[in-house]
Amino acid sequence: MTASLRITGLKLDFYGVHVLRGVDLEVPEGSFTGLIGPNGAGKSTLFNAISGLYRPKGGTVHLGAGETTGLPPEKLVAAGLVRSFQLARGFPKLSVFQHLMLYGAGQPGESLLAGVFGSRAASRREAELAERAHAIARRLKLDHVLDNPVTALSGGQKKLVEIGRALMADPKVLLLDEPMAGVNPTLADEIAAHLTGLNADGLTICLIEHDMALIKRLCHPVIVLAEGQTLTRGSFEEVAADPRVQEAYLGRRH
Amino acid sequence: MLSYLIFTLTLCGIYALLALSLNLIWGGVGLVNLGLAGFFAVGAYASAIATGAGAPVVIGWGAALVVGAVVGLIVTFATLRLRDDYLAIVTLGFAEVIRLVALNERWLTNGSDGLPGIKAPLKAELGLQGFSLFYLGLVTLIVLLVWFLLRRLDLSAYGRAMKAIREDQQLAAFAGKPVLRFKLQAFAVSAAIAALSGALYAHFQSYISPDHFQPLITIYIFLAVTAGGVGRPSGAVFGAYLVVIFLEATRFATEWVPGLQPVQIAALREMMIGVALILVLHLRPQGIMPERIPKAPAPSAP
Numbered sequence: 303m304t305a306s307l308r309i310t311g312l313k314l315d316f317y318g319v320h321v322l323r324g325v326d327l328e329v330p331e332g333s334f335t336g337l338i339g340p341n342g343a344g345k346s347t348l349f350n351a352i353s354g355l356y357r358p359k360g361g362t363v364h365l366g367a368g369e370t371t372g373l374p375p376e377k378l379v380a381a382g383l384v385r386s387f388q389l390a391r392g393f394p395k396l397s398v399f400q401h402l403m404l405y406g407a408g409q410p411g412e413s414l415l416a417g418v419f420g421s422r423a424a425s426r427r428e429a430e431l432a433e434r435a436h437a438i439a440r441r442l443k444l445d446h447v448l449d450n451p452v453t454a455l456s457g458g459q460k461k462l463v464e465i466g467r468a469l470m471a472d473p474k475v476l477l478l479d480e481p482m483a484g485v486n487p488t489l490a491d492e493i494a495a496h497l498t499g500l501n502a503d504g505l506t507i508c509l510i511e512h513d514m515a516l517i518k519r520l521c522h523p524v525i526v527l528a529e530g531q532t533l534t535r536g537s538f539e540e541v542a543a544d545p546r547v548q549e550a551y552l553g554r555r556h
Numbered sequence: 557m558l559s560y561l562i563f564t565l566t567l568c569g570i571y572a573l574l575a576l577s578l579n580l581i582w583g584g585v586g587l588v589n590l591g592l593a594g595f596f597a598v599g600a601y602a603s604a605i606a607t608g609a610g611a612p613v614v615i616g617w618g619a620a621l622v623v624g625a626v627v628g629l630i631v632t633f634a635t636l637r638l639r640d641d642y643l644a645i646v647t648l649g650f651a652e653v654i655r656l657v658a659l660n661e662r663w664l665t666n667g668s669d670g671l672p673g674i675k676a677p678l679k680a681e682l683g684l685q686g687f688s689l690f691y692l693g694l695v696t697l698i699v700l701l702v703w704f705l706l707r708r709l710d711l712s713a714y715g716r717a718m719k720a721i722r723e724d725q726q727l728a729a730f731a732g733k734p735v736l737r738f739k740l741q742a743f744a745v746s747a748a749i750a751a752l753s754g755a756l757y758a759h760f761q762s763y764i765s766p767d768h769f770q771p772l773i774t775i776y777i778f779l780a781v782t783a784g785g786v787g788r789p790s791g792a793v794f795g796a797y798l799v800v801i802f803l804e805a806t807r808f809a810t811e812w813v814p815g816l817q818p819v820q821i822a823a824l825r826e827m828m829i830g831v832a833l834i835l836v837l838h839l840r841p842q843g844i845m846p847e848r849i850p851k852a853p854a855p856s857a858p
Contacts, residue, residue, distance in 0.1 A: 353730070354729070354730075355726075374729065375729040375730045375732075376729050376732050376733055376734050376735070379730065379731065379732030380732055384730075385730065387727075391724065391727050392724075392727075393719070393720050393723035393724055393727065393728075394723055395719065395723060395787075395847065395849070396716070396719060396720060396723065396849070397849045397850075397852070399851075399852035400716055400849070400850070403713070403716060404716055404717065404720050404731050404733075405731050405732065407732070409713045409717075411712050411713030411714060412713050412714050412717050412733075413714070414709075414714060414741045414745070416712070416713075416714070417708070417709045417712040417713065417714025417715065418705050418706075418708055418709050418712075418714075419705075419708070420708065420712070424712070424713065427713075428713060432852070432853050432855075433855065433856060435852070436852075436855035448852040449849065449851050449852055451849060467731070471731070471732060
C-alpha cells in the first residue's frame with residue numbers, strides 16, 4: 303500500500319518543552335487510520351504541525367508524492383490536506399450553504415476582477431459547486447438547514463458542517479480531530495456511518511478519537527502516540543494487546 | 557436654498573464614497589481603518605497638485621486613485637502583523653501623519669495656507685449654477701457606479717471569502733483562502749475609493765487645506781456605516797446620506813433653541829449627533845439595512 307501521508311522524524315517544541323520528539327507515521331492511501339494516545343501525547347499538536355498551524359522544527363511531511371513540510375494552511379488545502387478542529391469552529395455570520403461553498407476547491411470567482419466584473423468561468427464554477435454543495439448537504443442530512451447561520455445549529459450539526467465543508471475542498475487526506483466528541487450517541491453513530499461511507503468511496507481519513515469502541519469499529523490501522531513519539535501501530539487488537547500501550551495509558555508499574 | 561440643497565447632496569455623495577470605502581475594508585475583511593481621513597486627504601492633494609501642474613481633471617482623478625491604492629498597500633504592509641485595536645490606532649496615526657505632512661511640506665502642499673484655485677471642470681462653460689448641478693450629477697453617478705461594482709463584489713465568491721476572513725482569519729486560511737492577498741487587495745481598493753472621494757471633494761471646494769482633513773470625518777463615516785449596516789454596500793450609502801442630512805438638519809434645529817452663543821450651538825449639534833448614534837445602537841445595533849445572508853440557490857435535480 304502506498305502512503306497518502308508520510309511523516310518522518312517530526313519535531314516541535316514550545317519554549318524548550320518537546321511536544322513532538324520525532325514522530326514517524328504513515329497514513330496508507332484509502333485507509334481509515336486511527337490516531338490514539340493518552341492526553342498530552344501530542345495528537346492535536348501533530349495535526350497542527352502537519353496542517354500548517356505550527357511550523358515543525360525538524361523532520362518532513364509528504365503528501366502523496368510531494369513534500370509539504372512547513373507549508374502555510376492555504377497551500378496545504380490546495381494540495382489536498384484538509385482538517386477539522388477539536389472544538390467545532392465556523393464563521394458566525396455565514397450560512398451553512400456559504401460554508402460549503404467557501405471550501406469549494408478551485409474558485410476563479412475569488413480573483414478581484416472576476417469578483418467585481420463577473421466572469422463566465424466564475425459563474426460556471428459557482429454553479430458546479432452549488433450542485434455539489436446540495437449533494438453533500440443531502441448526504442449529511444443538512445439540506446433543511448442550508449440557509450441557517452451556523453450559530454443556529456446544534457453541536458452535532460456543526461460537526462456535520464465541518465465534515466461537509468471539508469469534503470467540498472476535494473481532500474486527498476482528511477484529518478479529523480475528535481469529530482464525535484460531545485455529540486449524543488445516536489448522532490455520533492450517524493457521523494461514524496457517514497465517515498465509513500466516505501472512506502468506502504475512497505477517501506483517506508486520519509482520525510483522532512478517545513472512544514476506543516469507535517476506534518475498534520472504524521479504524522485500521524491504529525497508531526499510538528505517547529510522549530511525542532510513535533509508540534506502535536497495527537490493528538486495534540494488536541495495539542490493545544501491546545503492554546507498552548497499556549503502560550502509556552495507565553502509567554508505569556512501580 | 558436650491559444651491560444649498562445641491563451642495564448638501566454633493567457632500568452626501570462624497571461621504572457615500574467614503575462609506576463604501578470603509579464598508580469594503582471593515583465590513584469586508586474586518587480591518588478597522590481609522591485612517592480614512594488620511595486617504596481622503598491623499599486623494600485630494602494628489603489631484604489638486606496634478607491638475608495644478610497642468611494635468612486635466614480626469615488625469616488628476618486617475619492620479620488620486622493610483623496614489624491612494626499605493627499608499628493603501630504601503631499602510632497594509634506596514635501593519636501586516638497588527639489586528640483589531642492595534643491596527644486601528646496605527647491607522648489613526650497614519651491620518652495624522654498625512655495631515656502633518658500637508659501642514660509642513662510647504663513646497664508641495666503650501667502648508668496651512670492650503671491650495672487655492674483648484675480646477676473646477678467645465679465651470680467656465682456652465683456657469684456657477686450649471687456647474688453645481690453638473691457636479692452633483694457626476695458625483696451621484698460615480699457613487700452609483702462604485703456602489704454597483706462593490707455590491708457585485710459583495711455577492712461574489714470573492715465577497716464570501718472576504719467575509720470568512722472577517723469572521724475568523726485563521727479558519728479562513730484552513731478553508732484554503734490566501735488571507736494576505738485578500739487583505740492587500742481590499743485595502744488597496746478601499747484606499748483608492750477614499751482617495752477618489754478626496755479628489756472629487758477638492759475639485760468641488762476648489763480650495764483645500766490640512767484643516768479640511770480632521771479625524772472627525774472618519775468618525776462621521778463610521779457613524780454612517782454603523783447606522784446604515786456594516787457589511788452591506790447599500791447600507792453604507794444610505795447611512796452616509798442619512799448622516800450628512802442629519803448633520804445639516806441639526807443646523808436648523810439649533811435655531812429653535814433660544815439664548816445660545818454660537819459656540820454653544822456647535823456643542824449642541826455635536827451632542828445631538830452623539831445621541832443619534834446611541835439611539836441607533838440601541839434600537840438597531842445591526843444597522844438600518846443589515847447585512848443579509850444570501851439564500852442558497854435551489855438544486856437543479858432533487
